[in-house]
Amino acid sequence: MAEIPPSSTSGGYMYTDDGESRVKSHHVLLFVIIVGCLLLFHFRHKIAEAHDRYRTRTRSQNGFYNRLSSFQDDVLRGFSSSNFDLEGNIESNDPRKGLSEEAKLEIEVIMNAKGKSFDEARLEYTQSELGRNGIHNDGLPNDPKLVTF
Template identity: 65%
Template sequence: MSSELEGVESGEPSYFYGFNTAEIKSHHVLIFALIVAAGLLFHFRHKIAEAHDRYRTRQRARNGFYDRLNPFEQEIADGLSSSNFDLEANVNSGDQRKGLSTEAKAEIKTIMDNQGISFDEARLQYTRSQLNENNIDSNGMPKDPKLVTF
């Protein structure tokens, strides 16, 4: 015991209770790792949520969930319905049509995701772009300079 006290007085590293005070304690490493993991989870939370949504969609498709839906029910589930464009009435009336155009649905969903706007606003922008592509004015008149109306 006297040799331990001599080390303390001479400035050498001291040992108390069987461990060196300069050692890193394992619980400190664990706490640090948990803090880093929590920070990474918080930083990438949006990407984790998107990956989880993609996983759930794949699982539902694999289990045939979307096969059981009426095409209009699937579009309602995708967020392509509103009070101005009510697809619930189509479902309630037993409408047997194939649903909305595949290209239009994809374009409207892209507009909604990119610009962060509602379904009605995205549908309006899509309709205006389709009219413009077909050379039709916003009031419904063709832009053809040779057009003669009576």
Template identity: 45%
Template sequence: MSTPPANPYPPVLYATRNLWKPHAPPIPYLTAPGTIPEPLYNLSSFISNSINSVRYVRLPTSSTFAEDAEAGLHSSNFNLAENIEASDSRRGLDEQARQEVHRIMKVRKVGFDEARRMYMEERFGREGIGRDGRPLDRKAVFFS
């Protein structure tokens, strides 16, 4: 069974649209003069609002260094006191990383430094980065 041939008319119609468009009948509510009827306008605004509400995603609120320090996410090697004293405006760990580090500390019974190292190695692995910090991609090119 063969497939029907492609329709050659759409490209021709598009290319010659300036010739036939003035003679084509108007499309209601799109080319008709006047305002858009109220029910259609309400439907249009409802659809655009629902699409925009789906597109809108609230940015995650990251914790500050002070909150991370209070939660026990610091150590002598990873000292947050200097950042807190300097009123550093940077954010601390995001909520997902914070929960994951807490989970590693609790499940594996390790300190913050070890849990942070394990979390970063796992995250690097997901991103295609080896334990030594180099890409795992064999085609990667290094310049030194």
């Protein structure tokens, strides 16, 4: 079937000599893109939830969560004392995965470099963290506008 060449064009339609009208293909594409964007916007929360489930599943398959330590590992590495006893966490089957990795690394560096006990190293680490956050060793903020009664 031979196509009849268009004789006139008006708006988004092409009219042929026999009176038939056809929609231009770029208008159909634009309509599909707009509808797609509206659907993405409408279902954005469901898409985000599905993406989070995918990321969690991928991380657990790659062993990301297996690298996290437990309170038992922390006790074995010396991160426990009479003042900071982790045995209660172990006995109560605490669901958390142990102490913060960053804090443990810094405390371990302090213990090894300065020959301090765990409690002394933990105190020094805590005071340095307070200082980084603008809090004096006594617990008061270093804000010059602070008024206490």
